[in-house]
Amino acid sequence: MDSELDSGVRLADILACLSLGIDLGFGQPMEHILRQCRISMRLCDALGVDDTTRTAAYYGALLVNVGCHTDAHEQVRWFGDDIAFKSTKYVESTGKLAEVNRMLGMLGAGGHPLHRLRVGLAFALGGHREVEAMITQHAQRAQSLAEELHLPAAVLQGLAAAYERWDGKGWPGILAGPDIPTAARLFQIAEFIEVAHRDGGVPAALSIARRGAGSQFDPAVVVCLCDHPDKIFDGLDEVGSWGATLDEDPVLNALTMAQLDDALAALARYVDLKTPFTLGHTEALTQLVIDAAGRLGFSATDRRLVHRAALTSGYGRLGISNKIWEKPGPLTVSEWERVRLAPQLGARMLRQSEALGAVAPLVGQLRERLDGSGYPAGLSAGSITAPARLLAAADSYQSMIEPRPYRDALTADEAATKLRDEVRAGRLESASVDAVLGAAGHRTRRRGANIGGLTNREIEVLELAARGLPNREIARRLTVTPKTVGNHIEHIYTKIGETSRAGAALFAMRNGLVDETSAACR
Template sequence: MGDGDDSGARLAELLAALSLGIDLGFGQPMEHVLRQCRIASRLCELAGAGDDTRAAAYYSALLVNVGCHTDAHEQAQWFGDDIAFKALKYAEAASKLSEMARMLRLLGSGATPLHRLRVAFAFALGGHKQVEAMITQHARLARSLGDELRLPSDALDALGGSYERWDGKGWPGERRGEQIPLAARVIQLAEFLEVAHRDHGIDGAVRAAEHGSATQFDPNLVAIVQVDAEKIFHGLDEVSSWEPVLDAEPTVRVLSAAELDEALAAIARFVDLKSPFTLGHAQAVATLARDAAAGLGLPAGDRTVLYRAGLTAGFGRLGVSNAIWDKPGPLTVADWERVRLAPQLAERMLRQSPALAPVAALVGKQCERLDGSGYPAGLAGDAIPPAARVLAAADSYQAMLEPRPHRPARSAGEAAAALRGDARAGRLDPEAVAAVLTAAGHRVARRRVNVAGLTAREIDILRLAVRGLSNKQIAASLVVAPKTIGNHIEHIYTKIGVSNRAGAALFALRNGLLPLADPYGETAPGRSF
């Protein structure tokens, strides 16, 4: 989308903005990750770490937990609320066994006793292995995103070892002690110190470090905390951590326009992984909004901002549980209150970056409607700028083409008719709707074959599997036996080098195999998102 010109955005700004969403997805207040980055930097300084280790700790501290959102769909299936599940991470620096015990207590949360019993039975039969595999892959996925963002090699190594423990009982459990990169040991301790300090002050942070010494944490780093706690936590809560973190970037890296677009697209793919129902949504909306803006004759600068707004419009979804996003039935009033926060959360994530502030302004208005029926502010008429009207139409149209938990995907014709209906009713701008539909052209996605040696049938199966469909559902759609589908999926995963749905979904997104209109039948009324 962009060219080689300087975008004005720094890599540190982008990671810092994303970190605010990571905070929300763990049930933590915004700037939790920024503060842990500051703690990590101070630990490195007190430990006498070299420049490469300091840089690795800086970048990996901002990105360390991003992989934990990629299988939020499965987390919600097992534990009811994926955000509540992830928040348990900070209960205490305990053993791997006690962490699993906490997971068991959450199984099927929010459901009926009978459903909880069924979930517990499934977990005992083999679900525990699935959850173990999920946790094991989180660090690998974070490293994968770091690689796409071209982080230094030492930062990638730190991300890869970020869930290992000093005693060797972490995930994936391949390293222990000083085999774990120093930067990884630093950021793991810094993460828990931030929460303990916020909740219980300096004394509480020291106690948390001591509790995990020589088991979860490097005892040499714990010794530094014991001696220099005042230096580590000095002034941590006196001001926002945004500017101090940006000021501490080891080597300021300003992204070109093209690099910024590539980075935003890479992050958007990870955000879309949060639910199998939104795979590929961001890229599709971004492209549609940009093309519609061109059709309306909007200036090149506006088109660029719209494209980036399409990529980032879903960032606020990180702060809302998949128990809501993936809910097959009607949403409650409380559910809707959370949903209405999503655009506002995305705006808050982006607006602190001067380069992304214009994008943030559009993102915050993506769900507003001309008649005042939208959210979060209930804006109406001229209060909604032309570019935001285009984004709203593009997002609504693309959402209707995709399956949702409460309805199948709509056909292009059905989506177009519904979009025109919203324009006639005064909810969407007629010019924006016309431009979006013209840009869409009711295109049919080109079939791609010979990707990683996959056959056309295997690509069909992969597309359905990454949407979260069971083997039985896929078999019914393709009129084959469920056992055949199981064999196909095993071969597909082997070919593309992944072990679960999140990894397969990321492969499909990176290789242009999504989005694809769902093959199921009649549309049903319900939520557009």
């Protein structure tokens, strides 16, 4: 079975892709987590840890913050901007009290004074317990994902203790000192010294480590770091972190096709948690494109490609604040520019991976439209691939039937009408929309397989020509040239053995290629 074939993709590869989005969600540049992972591995080498600890430190470093965006909705409610809130993590802290004081300073950030007063009062009356629980749950969610990915017990144990401190003043505050798994002690200090090293070089990294020794960090790890800074930091900026991190992977086994799809689906659920408005979006989108791709007769390669593009299509959302995603009113120009970046960010993450790089163009074209009105690049029909056209149509439909902060969810019929409007306006492809609507259970044109030897594009031309539309109008609707339409009609007539519009129209009706759906194109 294909599902049991070797995919050629390692788990570390897809976790590295996702980590780039988590970086942006913390207000950090891409590859922060990859550099953190490399530092963790170098600390493992310097300390001479066993293979089990090394594996736990590696995967713990890649996953430690994966749970931190899952309650971005609540972070915005308390602190105004989830990314701004998380970016304060790397401000040096002397304990939980200092962390709480910093939170107090951000309560209701960006709101008017009365709003900040109300949020502050709610925080004092019990909200602080919710926020404490929220931080504790970040580690639990990372552990839960690791379990779903079938990672070893040592990885799960390390992630469960990801926010504990050496002095016992961390979250949830039940472990201290040597009771904290060694892997957690390593990837935790690596996270903080990566930021310090990037901002201020080796002196800054050693300084923050020394100041945290015995309180936040394991003093023995700090001593090792300070005794061997060359082993930890040399060449860290000279070699790209992507390849260097994957080269350190302690588990080199590739996933089977089924395991890869299951892992991508698990990660997608975590991505969808970023806002309540997208819960279940990726799973539903994936089911739509799988069914619709079959209806369009896609090759096995293209079906696999669009399937994985659907599973990874939301990665770029991680880099945009929920302050924007959940805004109930119109976006400002600057907010809209951020939204327009989401597909591009997702494509950038995936493009890093040799294994998933083929998916990147589809994700990058998620919001492109045939008439050039889409974003981020304003591509037109000739530059948008067939799988990308299908993904765009499916994502549009699925988004319409989900609630958004500025509107209620549309009914299925309302969404179908709007999707067909997009076809008439020349923004979405007719064949893709028909396939999506058919997959969603709507009545659509009954397309046979290879009817009369016609391609999907020729069927589109036939439907419009049969209704008497001139070549120029057909060309406008399909975003092609009139000459191309003329060539298509000539080929159509040859293939179906007709020489007139009436004959072609009769052929179309006999083969179920026109109905009230296509009549709506008039």
